[in-house]
Amino acid sequence: MVGLQHPFQRLRYVNRQSAGLSDILVATAGRNLFSLDVSSGQRLDVWPQPIVEAPTGETSGATPASEGQGPPEKRRKLSSPAADEKDAEQEKKPAPEAKSMDSKKQDTNAWTNIPLLAVAQSKYVIIMTAEDKCVRVLSLADNGKLQELSSRIMPKKLSGLTLTPDESTILVGDKFGDVYAFPLIPSENYVRSQPQAKAYEPSATNLTVHTKRNLESLEQQMKQAALAKANPEERVALNFEHQLIIGHVSLMTGLISVSRPADSTVGPRNYILTADRDEHIRVSRGVPQAHVIEQFCFGHTSFVGSLCVPSWEPKVLISGGGDNYLLVWNWLENQILQKVQLPESETDITVSGIWDISFSPAAGDAASVQTIFVALEGSTQLLCYSLENGNSLALKQTLELCGNVLDLTAIDSKGSIVVSVDTLRQPNSTTAWKSMSQPPLETFRVSAGKWAPIEDSMVLQINGEGTSGVPEGLEQKKQTELNDAVYGLAKLRKRDGSDD
């Protein structure tokens, strides 16, 4: 492996044993999505495919930068292919970035990273590409090949992506605090609404505004309204079947979907848990009744970035974020079961991830494994807790990795976990770059009751092949952009601002 490589930002294990297929690891790094064979570590596919020319269909969305070419130009405003056609027809909005636009070809600079990743029904991969705010569903073929099926443009950048328990509906939460639901596979019969030339009419009248200045601006609005009639506005985001189901007036920082099994009094029930920058954890009913708020869980004093309901203990929620503690909840009752102090640190602590990992007893192992892993932003430590008596966390072990922990996933078939670590930045730094990348994955397995590093040919193979490259001598601004893409949480902490 040479030079600098993007770390794996997100990892997911796809268990396909029930379908009689080999298991797959899907991972995002830089602007690419990889599918990797779990037994051999062999790279099965990279999306988007490096293609020089772009004779592909409209939705396949290829023509990426070839690997090693480095991070593309950052671009925020982007139109859908449909909109591009309109642009081409109407020739308005002479935006400078539109120069390379082509309705048949997607811009190579559309995004630089893929911060959200989910897997549905073991055969669909859902990602959000960052800068173009696009939710893309790809099919994961039996042979591991990836093909884009749909792309849906959201109005705001997303901060959460999950699925309903039946894995047929995508739930996304955005930076404006809204949660949308839409079908995994868009239905055929949805009619795209044509941008209507709906005449704008000012809702103020000379009865509601009185000052000279306001009356003047009302007059201006009237003029604008007359102008707008001749010049219809078009907006491309959300032009697909969707429903706005939950809204916070805050930046959404966490979104999970939970299924509670039936108990003696009530049947099985689905819930959506959302968290925001204003310290809230909200418990809403699942789709289609997400408008009914059942509870708020109060106790954090900084943003809540991570939510985890252990699969083996669905009555319990573990939450963390900008506080130097975790909270363990009976989430349906707004009852704090435990406040877990995180290890002392000189700087502010930010929880970047909480994972529930469980394996049923494997051959040779007497006991099953149930561990809660907690990672801190910009830290090489991985904290391993056990959930005792279904109500309290006990720190069992702290794993020290070679780089900052970014994501992890369980490999069920091996009873191990794979952890992705930062390849670009120095250990315990979110800004200082290395001159040479380190391997992107490490793997652990429980041995004699303790998590211990193991050798795994899959990981060796993946680490040997590397991810996608980052050019040497990247200017500072670009480096900062890449840093922010991976370490954005600490910035959510509130500072004493000015008052108005």
Added chain:
Amino acid sequence: MTTPQNPPAKRLKREEYRRELQAQQESTDDGSVIKMPQKKFFRQRAHANPFSDHRLEYPISPAHMDWSSHYPAFVDPDPTKTNLSGARKLTKDVEVVDIGCGFGGLMVGLAPLLPDTLMVGMEIRTSVLEYLSSRIHALRSQQQRLKNRAETSTEPQPEGEGAPVNDDDVGTTKIYPGNFENITAIRSNTMKFLPNFFAHHQLSKIFICFPDPHFKARKHKARIVSESLNTEYAYVLRPGGLLYTITDVEEYHHWVLRHFLHQPEEQREDGTIPDSSKDLFERLSDEELEADPCVRVMKYETEESKKVTRNNGKKFVAVFRRKADPEWST
């Protein structure tokens, strides 16, 4: 808000005025009349950005909220009864909220009508809130003096009936039921922090009077009525509780109706209507509004409604009842 254009003289004058006012309100009964605060020293632009952090104080949860300093007359006599923040508990819960209460005309008007109900006005603008706090303080002090005089005097004291005259300069000259001990004002951004103050189903009434219309479509997300916010109103409002709205902007009135009631165009091909927060509300009939004295106060007593009357504007009222939560769908 302090802006560079503000001549320092203006700010100094305001500060001096407020100091004097406070001193006067807290002075002992020397026979003088307690002055009401004057609005001109508290004016502030009519808009605030609900998305910014401001420097807000809010409780971690409703069980942490210290109401005792707000309603001293309702503090539980048992000092051992405290809430999660160690504050004294009240003998009853706050039940009525005026979201965006402004200068507090509605609060003051409602106080004698519902003397045993605790009500709070929430306002995001600091100056305006200071005015209202000062106003409530002055009213309570006036009432206290009137009561003291009634005890020492043999002459019958005049008793106020219904809503007091909202005379900014004079305040009250009669004793009113509740003596304004049941109202208070708090600085808050309800769009973010309403559930921090009020627990599930705690409220019986929410008022939204002459909300900032946010005329531009781009700003509609900042409107205080939206399907998302309505789910929070439903969370804090008990089933049977009422949500009152009034506006002078006809388009906003239709916006309100559209966001609380199912619209014909929502109907799907199979005749069903998608579930939404609209399932949680129903509109009150005109007869019901007619019979509700709160509607009259809302229509005629608030500062904004008087301004609309002065300008011959129109007023659009809509009141919604919180229905029970739907059965769980499985």
